[in-house]
Amino acid sequence: MEITVKRTDSPKKKPDWSKLGFGKIFTDHMFECDYDPERGWHDARIVPFHNISLSPACMVFHYAQEMFEGLKAYRTEKGDILLFRPDKNIERMNNTNERMCIPKVDPDFALEAIKTVVKVDSDWVPSLPGTSLYIRPFIIATDEFLGVHPSKTYKFVIILSPSGSYYAAGINPVKIAVEDEYVRAVRGGTGFAKVGGNYAASLIGQQKAEENGYAQVLWLDGIYHKYIDEVGAMNVFFKINGEIITPKLEGSILPGVTRRSAIELLRSEGYTVTERRISIDEVSEAHDAGKLEEMFGTGTAAVVSPVGELYWGNKKMTINNFEIGQVSAMLYEKLTSIQWGKAEDKFGWTVKI
Numbered sequence: 001m002e003i004t005v006k007r008t009d010s011p012k013k014k015p016d017w018s019k020l021g022f023g024k025i026f027t028d029h030m031f032e033c034d035y036d037p038e039r040g041w042h043d044a045r046i047v048p049f050h051n052i053s054l055s056p057a058c059m060v061f062h063y064a065q066e067m068f069e070g071l072k073a074y075r076t077e078k079g080d081i082l083l084f085r086p087d088k089n090i091e092r093m094n095n096t097n098e099r100m101c102i103p104k105v106d107p108d109f110a111l112e113a114i115k116t117v118v119k120v121d122s123d124w125v126p127s128l129p130g131t132s133l134y135i136r137p138f139i140i141a142t143d144e145f146l147g148v149h150p151s152k153t154y155k156f157v158i159i160l161s162p163s164g165s166y167y168a169a170g171i172n173p174v175k176i177a178v179e180d181e182y183v184r185a186v187r188g189g190t191g192f193a194k195v196g197g198n199y200a201a202s203l204i205g206q207q208k209a210e211e212n213g214y215a216q217v218l219w220l221d222g223i224y225h226k227y228i229d230e231v232g233a234m235n236v237f238f239k240i241n242g243e244i245i246t247p248k249l250e251g252s253i254l255p256g257v258t259r260r261s262a263i264e265l266l267r268s269e270g271y272t273v274t275e276r277r278i279s280i281d282e283v284s285e286a287h288d289a290g291k292l293e294e295m296f297g298t299g300t301a302a303v304v305s306p307v308g309e310l311y312w313g314n315k316k317m318t319i320n321n322f323e324i325g326q327v328s329a330m331l332y333e334k335l336t337s338i339q340w341g342k343a344e345d346k347f348g349w350t351v352k353i
């Protein structure tokens with residue numbers, strides 16, 4: 001499918017690249033494409049960034065039939081632009097679509113759409129250390145209908161947002177609170193799909209954690225309130241007595257591209273990584289026995305985020321003296337070196353635009 005390009009006549013003033021933050025600044029253009037049963041996905045276009053006009057009866061507003069993705073474009077020292085494993089985001093996008101009864105998108109076409117919009121806004125890919133261009137593809141149900149049924153029409157949009165260095169002040173361990181009242185997802189539900197509804201369900205736990213001075217929530221499984229699922233928007237890893245453990249994918253956890261890359265990288269470095277159920281009691285006991293060596297989260301935004309304190313019930317567990325662990329530091333260094341094109345990409349993970 002051809003993607004038409006209509007450029008803006010009034011480009012925005014570029015931001016102060018040293019003060020980008022996250023998710024507040026948007027580029028000059030966006031990708032848009034529509035779906036109906038007769039034409040399938042059609043009218044693929046890059047257009048100036050604009051507000052979308054929709055009927056208040058649109059299904060997405062009432063029943064949350066929608067999906068999203070998140071990945072980044074990185075500027076290398078030579079000035080090239082790299083994507084990191086976009087095929088994995090696109091594969092996950094179609095897994096989410098299937099769960100949400102949204103029509104799938106041809107993977108080659110989705111990659112072309114991402115590449116084209118980033119190319120058109122390539123002067124928005126920042127180059128200061130640690131900065132990148134965040135790419136947010138999403139699909140919404142657009143039928144004007146209040147009945148509960150999959151929509152017949154959809155809109156696929158990609159917006160872009162230059163984002164600042166997550167660790168402008170250096171990598172800092174975060175404090176995480178275990179949530180044992182609310183749950184985020186259950187097996188059979190939508191935990192493995194990247195959908196807004198999961199985040200809507202998580203807000204109250206996140207708010208509770210923040211009120212108590214914690215950055216994010218560690219979610220437990222929805223049935224036993226015992227096994228560890230993940231942290232906010234990150235997958236989670238533990239190093240206990242030399243073994244690296246991450247919860248296995250059983251349907252309630254989002255299968256992160258960073259999680260998968262971390263597992264593959266650690267194994268290639270000779271570490272043993274086990275994907276299995278791990279209970280909060282096991283983590284707590286390992287802590288008390290002095291065997292909880294490291295804990296860290298993985299996700300596109302922060303790449304690797306060491307956890308320095310875990311709060312569960314009335315217990316505060318300090319991990320690795322609130323310092324960055326050796327595995328966390330190594331992973332962060334290796335992954336970011338590949339993403340920004342500083343190290344040889346022996347896995348073939350990056351895609352040049």
Ligand SMILES: *Cc1c(COP(=O)(O)O)cnc(C)c1O
Binds near residue numbers: 235300
């Ligand atoms: C996106 C996301 C992640 C991280 O996935 P990456 O592909 O590594 O960015 C983890 N958990 C949740 C709930 C997410 O939405």
